Amino acid sequence: MIKTENDLVADFRGLVTRKFASSSLLVAACGAVIAIVMVGLCGIVLYQSRQDTLDHTRDTLRDIALIAERDIERNFELYDLSLQAVVDNVKDPEVMALSPRMRREVLFDRAASAKYLGSILVLDAKGNIVIDSGSDVPRQGNFADRKYFIVHRDNPNVGTYVSDPYESRLRSGSPSIALTRRISNPDGSFGGIVLLAVNLEYFHTLFAGLSLGPHGSLSLIGKNGVMVMRQPYDHKVIGRDIHNASTFRHFMAANEGSFEDTASIDGVRRLYWFSNFPNTPLIIMAAAAESDIYANWRRRALTIGSLMVVFGSVFIGLTSLLGIQLRRRMRAESELRLLARTDGLTGLNNRRSLGEILDTEWRRAKRTRSMVSLLFVDIDRFKSYNDTYGHQAGDDALAAVARCITDSIRRPADTAARYGGEEFIVVLPDTPAEGATEIAERIRNAISNCAIEHAGSEYGRVTASIGAVSCEPQRDDEVTAVIKAADEALYDAKASGRNKVSLSSRV
DSSP: OOOOHHHHHHHHHHHHHHHHHHHHHHHHHHHHHHHHHHHHHHHHHHHHHHHHHHHHHHHHHHHHHHHHHHHHHHHHHHHHHHHHHHHHHHTOHHHHTSOHHHHHHHHHTTGGGSTTEEEEEEEOTTSBEEEETTBSSOOOOBOTTSHHHHHHHHOTTOOSEEOOOEEOTTTTTOEEEEEEEEEEOTTSOEEEEEEEEEETHHHHHHHHTSOOOTTOEEEEEETTSBEEEEESOOTTTTTOBOTTSHHHHHHHHSSEEEEEEEOTTTOOEEEEEEEEOSSSSEEEEEEEEHHHHTHHHHHHHHHHHHHHHHHHHHHHHHHHHHHHHHHHHHHHHHHHHHHHHBOTTTOSBOHHHHHHHHHHHHHHHHHHTOOEEEEEEEETTHHHHHHHHOHHHHHHHHHHHHHHHHHHOOSTTOEEEEEETTEEEEEEETOOHHHHHHHHHHHHHHHHHTOOBOTTSTTSBOOEEEEEEEEOOOSGGGHHHHHHHHHHHHHHHHHTTSSOEEEOSOO
16 A cells, blocks of 8 residues: 555654654763763762861861870879979988978979869878878878779889879869879888879860860770760769770770771760870870761752752753754654655655666666666556546546555565656666566556546556566666666557557667
8 A cells, every 4th residue: 555645754754753762862861971970070079078078077186186185295294293303302301301381392392283283192101191282281091092002002113103083082072183103212112102183174174175066075085994084074974994995996906096986975976086195094085976077068968969960950851852852853854855755645756766766776787787677657548537537536546556566566676766747667676578577567457457447548447558678787878768768668558559568679
């Protein structure tokens, strides 16, 4: 069944749609890839920004910890010098022979009046107070049960000892730590200790002035795992043993460093920076909560990420629309090209495309030394048919004849074209005269068997005369001559009574 112009366009539109759908999809895919790459690059930038935030926080923690460490080390160095001076002076008989008031002035100088210092005491070998920086008459007290006393008593080589936090017996339970040194008799035996009490308020005040965010923490920990001070302050935490905590294992693994972990005290995950004091059995630790570290970054990332996702989505949408428009334009252009090469009434090739087909097949046959046959088909007495039945019936007859022609040529290489009016040409590559005659007869019979009424024909139905020519091309300029030979054969068929096939004598 031959298709009308509308049918042909509809079929070709489906073909073009399938052909160029891949092109529009490719455009959309390219747009999606570009958008994904852009979003990916944005993600990389945001990730790098996150790392920069982490590194900046780590540097800040290190600076804060170093500030606290240097302040504590400087003061502890002064305290140790004061202890050593007392130890040396206690061994001096002239100093010990002075009156209690003068002895206190010499032994303690102005150290006892320093801020955050509790008491400076000299204890004898039994742990009793024998010299008190706070009074000419020593206060009553025995500290033989304290760990700092026992350590010095049992080990002469301890040097300066820093105790765990304790509640002072002389100052109404004020939380303190003690710095102590051993006093040895001339024979090396234990002669007592010198004790300097440091009020924990010193560390509390120092840490309170260092900001680490709403959920940050700053801690001073003994190397035995005992908590000396922690900010935010909680008196219940002071003195707690954390040596089994995972964070403390990090503290002991290196002199200083940084890591991320969850605190055993409050369960908050933090970034830690720590340092072991070089000359004191203490560890300083500064930590910032991850929620505080990334708060600003999250807001910025959410804003930028959302904008990038929206931009990427819009970009993909616009690319998809571009692809759709491109597909429509390509389809329209292809349809126009098809219509320019196709006869709108019959759906066959038009005369313009026939010339290209003939030129191509002629050159190929010349190159391969093969035969080419042409059939010139003309509807008999078609003018009379139009005059009798009208132009619409004439168009229907032309479409029916075209359908008979296309149904009669079965090889893909065989081509039919409307030459003009009621004339058609069939190009049959690789077809000798016998095959061309057979196909021509098949076409003639198919047209006749349609039994389209034609009162003006001697056969009473629409018929066609066909001129056939077959040759082996020798020159490129022979095409016109071959068409003329087919036309002459057609004229012979009409002259001999119509509804016939005439083979040209050209070889």
